[in-house]
Amino acid sequence: MIKADLLDENGQIIIRKTCPIHGEFEDTYWSDSRLYRWAERYAWDGDGLSNPRTKRQKGCPYDCGICNEHKSATVLAIVDITNRCNLRCPVCFANAAAAGYLYEPTKEQIKGILENFRSNMPHPPSALQLSGGEPTVRDDLPEIIRMAKQVGFEHIEVNTNGLRTAQNPDYIKELAEAGMDTFYLSFDGLTPEVYKSKAGVDLLQVKLKAIENARKAGLQSVVLVPVLIRGVNEKQVGDIIRFAVKNSDVIRGVNFQPVSICGRIDREKLREMRITIPDLMKLCEDQTNGDIRESDWYPIPSCVPISKAVGAIKGRRYSEFTCHPHCGAATFIFTENEKITPLPRLGNVDGFLRVMKKTYEDASAGKKTRAKLRLMSSLRYVNHKLLPTLSSILTEGSYGALANLMHKTILIGCMHFMDPYNFDLERVQRCTIHYGVPNGHIIPFCTMNTLHRPAIEKELSVDYRANTT
Numbered sequence: 496m497i498k499a500d501l502l503d504e505n506g507q508i509i510i511r512k513t514c515p516i517h518g519e520f521e522d523t524y525w526s527d528s529r530l531y532r533w534a535e536r537y538a539w540d541g542d543g544l545s546n547p548r549t550k551r552q553k554g555c556p557y558d559c560g561i562c563n564e565h566k567s568a569t570v571l572a573i574v575d576i577t578n579r580c581n582l583r584c585p586v587c588f589a590n591a592a593a594a595g596y597l598y599e600p601t602k603e604q605i606k607g608i609l610e611n612f613r614s615n616m617p618h619p620p621s622a623l624q625l626s627g628g629e630p631t632v633r634d635d636l637p638e639i640i641r642m643a644k645q646v647g648f649e650h651i652e653v654n655t656n657g658l659r660t661a662q663n664p665d666y667i668k669e670l671a672e673a674g675m676d677t678f679y680l681s682f683d684g685l686t687p688e689v690y691k692s693k694a695g696v697d698l699l700q701v702k703l704k705a706i707e708n709a710r711k712a713g714l715q716s717v718v719l720v721p722v723l724i725r726g727v728n729e730k731q732v733g734d735i736i737r738f739a740v741k742n743s744d745v746i747r748g749v750n751f752q753p754v755s756i757c758g759r760i761d762r763e764k765l766r767e768m769r770i771t772i773p774d775l776m777k778l779c780e781d782q783t784n785g786d787i788r789e790s791d792w793y794p795i796p797s798c799v800p801i802s803k804a805v806g807a808i809k810g811r812r813y814s815e816f817t818c819h820p821h822c823g824a825a826t827f828i829f830t831e832n833e834k835i836t837p838l839p840r841l842g843n844v845d846g847f848l849r850v851m852k853k854t855y856e857d858a859s860a861g862k863k864t865r866a867k868l869r870l871m872s873s874l875r876y877v878n879h880k881l882l883p884t885l886s887s888i889l890t891e892g893s894y895g896a897l898a899n900l901m902h903k904t905i906l907i908g909c910m911h912f913m914d915p916y917n918f919d920l921e922r923v924q925r926c927t928i929h930y931g932v933p934n935g936h937i938i939p940f941c942t943m944n945t946l947h948r949p950a951i952e953k954e955l956s957v958d959y960r961a962n963t964t
Contacts, residue, residue, distance in 0.1 A: 496554070496920065503528045510917055522765060522916040525821060527773035530789075534820040537797040541567035541817030541925070545616045548936055555920050556942040561929065567817040569620040569937065570927035572612040572648070574605060576639060578628040578952065581658050584694040596956040598628075600933050605639055608931035609646040615937075618812035619647065620929075621894065624679065626654040631666070637673035644674040649894050652677035652718070656698070657705030667705075668712035677747065678709050682719035684728040685738060692727050710745045715902065718748040723770050725754075732775065733782025739905055740830045748906035751775050755914040755944070765916060772824050775909045783835065787826065787907060791837035793844065795823040795908075800851035805892040807858030808866055813892065819922040825908035827900075829880075838904065841878035850876070913941040 499512045501524055508531045510524040525531040549560025558564075577599040600608070613619040623643050630636055630653055643651050653670060657680050660667040667678065680702065683689050687697035709717050719739060723729050732751070739746045753770040776789045795816050802813040827838040850873035858866035870889055877885055884903065887896040913922060918941070926939035932951050943951075 496556070499919065510919065520916070523769050523771060524917055524919075525773055526769075526771045527777075530773045530776070531821065534794040534824070536820075537794040538820045539796045539799040539815070539817045541815055541927075544568055546614070548611075556923050556939070556946060559938045559942050559947060560936040561939070565924055565926075565939070567925045567927045568618060568815065569612060569615055569929045570814045570816055570818075571622045571624060571929070572609075572620045573624045573626055573928065573930045573940070574600075574608050575626050575628060575930065576600060576605060576630050576636070577633055578956075579632045580627065580629040580656075581632055582629070582656055582694060582696075582698075596953055598952040598956040599633075600955070602635060602639060602642070604933040606642055606646070607935075608933060609643055609648070611935055612929075612931050612937065613647045618814060621647075621649040621814060623648040623651050624654055625651065629656055629658070631655050631659040637669055640670060640673040640675050650676050652679045654679040654681075654720075655705075656681050657702055658698075660708055661701045661704035664708045664711060667708050667714060671712055671714050675714075677716040677718055678705075678714060679718050679720060680705060681722070682735070683721050684731040685734050686731070689728045689731065693722070693724070706742060706745060710742075715745055716747045717742075717745050718750055718906075719746060720750050720752060723751055723753045723775065725768050725770055729770060729774075729778060730782070732778045733784075736779070736783060736787070736835075736907060737833075739907075740828075740833050740835060743830045743905055746905060747901055748908065750906070751909045753909070753911045755912050756916060757914060769917075772821070772909050772911050776824065779907070786835040787828065787837055791826045791839050792824045793826065793839070794820040795825060795910075796820055797844075797848060800848050800855060801889075804851040804854040804858065804866070804870060805889060807855050808863060808870060809892050811892075814927075816927055817925060818927045819919075819925040821911075822922055822925070823908060823910040825906060827904040827906055829904055838881070841881050843876040847873050847876040913945065915945055918945060 497512050497514055499510050502509045502511060506528050507523055508525040508528050509521050511519065511521040513519045543565045544561060547561050547563045547565065549558050549562045551558050551562050551564050555564060578597065579599065625639065640651055651674055653675050655678065682702050683693055685699065687699050690696065690698040706717055719735065721728065721735055735749060739749050753775065754768065756765065756768055776792050780788050795818050799815050799817055802815045806813045829836045829838065850869060854866045854869045854873070857869060874882055874886060884900050888900060913919065923939055923942055926941060928940040930938045930940065930943045932938065933955055938947055
């Protein structure tokens with residue numbers, strides 16, 4: 496690893512590194528320095544795992560396992576159940592055909608990974624994403640979903656391109672009946688050209704059919720996942736949000752993911768391609784005509800005081816989104832007759848969060864009665880429309896109460912995963928999205944995809960060509 500400097504230049508935060516072999520290079524870390532400093536106000540350090548799987552030896556990020564220096568616990572567990580895929584996208588290098596090897600853990604290995612996650616202390620993750628490759632190419636996917644529920648995961652999402660569910664209307668119902676809660680659908684835009692550019696083929700009707708089949712199956716939790724690529728689909732941010740609003744009976748969220756850049760690239764091309772979280776916030780405001788403004792967004796860890804306050808009063812631990820404040824941002828929107836009302840406009844969010852922090856401090860100091868009174872007093876910062884739902888979340892502290900809010904809103908979010916050009920160890924050490932692998936290691940998302948994946952998968956794989964002849 497080499498030292499990096501974060502510099503405020505011309506209103507942007509630039510990350511600059513000097514390598515003794517390759518020389519100096521820089522990248523845009525956050526495109527708005529004012530918003531960079533704003534996000535820092537919501538930072539929370541977690542306390543990691545009390546049972547890390549590895550120890551610091553070579554130093555971060557080489558000891559991922561997770562090591563004793565990691566500052567956040569797992570919030571979303573990810574298991575890649577195959578690297579096979581039923582598409583051959585020209586921009587993808589991770590599928591079996593391109594990689595040259597087949598990585599596909601057995602059901603017994605997957606069960607071991609799931610049990611390993613659920614043994615995390617002081618609090619195991621309750622949310623799981625089954626990913627790949629394309630997980631629906633495994634015929635035993637329903638069995639894997641049932642197994643995950645039995646192990647203890649409350650929320651299970653399947654990350655998919657939608658091809659199989661579009662072709663077979665009964666398949667998504669089978670997955671839902673097995674226990675799948677959310678259909679996490681790659682969805683890059685609303686024109687054929689977007690898919691031809693990224694996948695080499697027009698997949699728009701496939702995506703629309705997959706959503707319609709989810710509706711027919713009674714699944715009310717589809718999350719659209721657009722990978723934003725400048726020059727390809729950044730002008731469709733508003734259209735994608737409006738599409739979600741029109742289909743709010745089944746769509747629960749839109750999770751924008753600015754493209755992670757792989758391969759060597761010159762500085763000018765890098766800056767042309769880079770889209771950061773502030774860029775997305777501004778695109779969203781411009782393309783929704785101010786229906787969702789920059790001021791409606793909050794960094795992901797802003798919700799930590801709520802988890803801490805409710806948990807301290809109830810004497811239990813909840814998942815805490817203590818990721819780095821520059822990893823992601825989000826807002827919730829209510830929709831009525833296709834009119835958008837962002838949740839932050841229905842109350843004083845910062846005032847509410849200040850009370851949550853004080854509630855946590857009181858409860859932690861043993862002043863439970865005072866903390867409970869303060870908890871309920873926080874509702875004065877909230878519009879009456881939110882009172883029933885929010886009060887149940889605060890008093891029950893249950894997954895069902897949170898799900899009730901989610902089914903009344905649409906989450907608009909952005910997670911900006913790192914690549915080698917903007918790689919930052921401070922972000923890595925606070926990662927809350929973790930991969931599980933058969934060797935017992937638990938690995939932060941961005942180190943898995945920039946550093947560890949090839950070695951781990953090759954060690955646990957077979958030759959792909961030998962299995963397709």
